[in-house]
Amino acid sequence: MVDCGTNYEEPSVPRNTPPTSDGIYFGLMSGTSLDGVDGIAVEFAAGKPPLVLADAFVSFADGLRGALLALQQPGENEIEREALASSALASRYAVCCHELLRSANVGPTRVRAIGVHGQTVRHRPEKGYTRQINNPALLAEMTHIDVVADFRSRDVAAGGQGAPLVPAFHAQIFGSDDETRVVCNLGGISNITILPAAVDASVGASVRGFDCGPANVLLDEWAFRHIGMPYDEGGRFGASGTVHQPLLNALLDEPFFEQAPPKSTGRDLFNAAWLDAKLAAFSDAELKPADVQATLAALTGVTIAREIERHASDCRAVYVCGGGARNPQLLKAIDAALARSGVNGVPVRTTDALGVPPHHVESLAFAWLAMRCVERTPGNLPAVTGAAGERILGAIYPR
Known part of the structure; x- marks a missing residue:
């Protein structure tokens, strides 16, 4: 039997009492x-x-x-x-x-x-x-x-x-009358929602959204292997390394990144075996563990920035949510990749700026x-x- 950790304390309530309609x-x-x-x-x-x-x-x-x-x-x-x-x-x-x-x-x-x-x-x-x-x-x-x-x-x-299913909700609460916005979720996988100016529930067909590639799924895997932690708290492990450009190029050599939306992905593709296959072309002496972590953060940033440039070049702000919003290195990686793209100057903020905590x-x-x-x-x-x-x-x- 799988240990679920904490016992559940059942509330005392009659089963047949109907719910009220207070929403x-x-x-x-x-x-x-x-x-x-x-x-x-x-x-x-x-x-x-x-x-x-x-x-x-x-x-x-x-x-x-x-x-x-x-x-x-x-x-x-x-x-x-x-x-x-x-x-x-x-x-x-x-x-x-x-x-x-x-x-x-x-x-x-x-x-x-x-x-x-x-x-x-x-x-x-x-x-x-x-x-x-x-x-x-x-x-x-x-x-x-x-x-x-x-x-x-x-x-x-x-x-x-x-997938993704959250863009419909994003359109309800994050849309703007004045500007095109991108909402970027950094979970295990990164995905974006593109919200054109003046979007509302009646024009949902103009909203687009899709997965971009790996985010925390590979960063967490690598952090666990090399620092024994379930995730890179505060991005400090990655911050201690330097992006390894040849490795980044090898990681970017994945057909999913060039696939047109609609598209979605997960651990079926981006997993430890995928990462190890990419790393196999390099010797241990070439790659310090912290450099790999920094490069994985850069991979997330580049794949997101490329999709924004391709599909939302008129966006005026990127709002980040999900667990990765707590990793300053990931936010810096997105910002740096956008600065090198055709959408330079677009600010990267968390959804706190729109009144909703990222988590x-x-x-x-x-x-x-x-x-x-x-x-x-x-x-x-x-x-x-x-x-x-x-x-x-x-x-x-x-x-």
């Missing part, structure tokens, strides 16, 4: 970095910005993280291992929900639904599937709250990539997507994912 939703996001789950409690009301009531972070125990990492690649007894990991993951989600209920001082009956992304273990839209493991039925059982899960499959069924953005997005599902309103943007049309995303597991 409180929870959003849970556990991303490619596999460090834990970010949760948010938010109240949505028509004509008003989202009101954040509480946030929480619950880390993954080493056993769960290892189990999830092992499921990224084919292996023995996958079905049982996935089932056990899914239940352990749901237990961590339940702990996060309990923290949100406590911090927001609300009871389960006041929460309309939990929007939970699940943990991506395979993403192969070109083969017609994407897999985010989770046990939403167990989560509903443990929290007595409706759960909305499996957001990506319907978009893939309609011929889309199933809130994705969990907020999945709370919003849960609301859209409950209201039977489409949540995807076909121009972003490549789906045949708008679709209601998610499957509902009643409490």
Whole structure:
């Protein structure tokens, strides 16, 4: 059995009390970095910005993280291992929900639904599937709250990539009447949303978004190997090195980077084996570990800057969110790459400048997507994912 780390304390509440309609939703996001789950409690009301009531972070125990990492690649007894990991993951989600209920001082009956992304273990839209493991039925059982899960499959069924799904939410809260903006999420994978000036919900077709390439997924891998830490805190390891241009050129020699959108990626492509294959052309004497870390940060910066130059050359600001927003070296790498591109002079800021903390953005997005599902309103943007049309995303597991 996978150790889920912390026992869940079940709230005491009658099962059959109907939820009120005050618009409180929870959003849970556990991303490619596999460090834990970010949760948010938010109240949505028509004509008003989202009101954040509480946030929480619950880390993954080493056993769960290892189990999830092992499921990224084919292996023995996958079905049982996935089932056990899914239940352990749901237990961590339940702990996060309990923290949100406590911090927001609300009871389960006041929460309309939990929007939970699940943990991506395979993403192969070109083969017609994407897999985010989770046990939403167990989560509903443990929290007595409706759960909305499996957001990506319907978009893939309609011929889309199933990702990224957050651009529709970005358009709702980050668009400007006066300027084209780019929102850049730095999770395990980097992705951008292009928001043309005066964008709103009625012109979603003009919004574009897609994955650019690796961000924290390779940086975290390399930091763990060489400094024994799950991530490069404050970017200090990378800051101690120098970009190795021949290695950067080798890393950039990847067909995905030249692929036209819509496109999405994940650990299926950008993983330890991919990095080791690129490093094999160089001797250990040529590459200091800190130089490799600095070069991986530069790779993220260059791949993002290239896509902005290709698809959003009129942008006037780049706003960064996700875990990578806490890494100053990554922000400097994006800024430096933009300065060398045709969009020189574009400021790089975090979404704090727009009133939303970077670590809130994705969990907020999945709370919003849960609301859209409950209201039977489409949540995807076909121009972003490549789906045949708008679709209601998610499957509902009643409490």
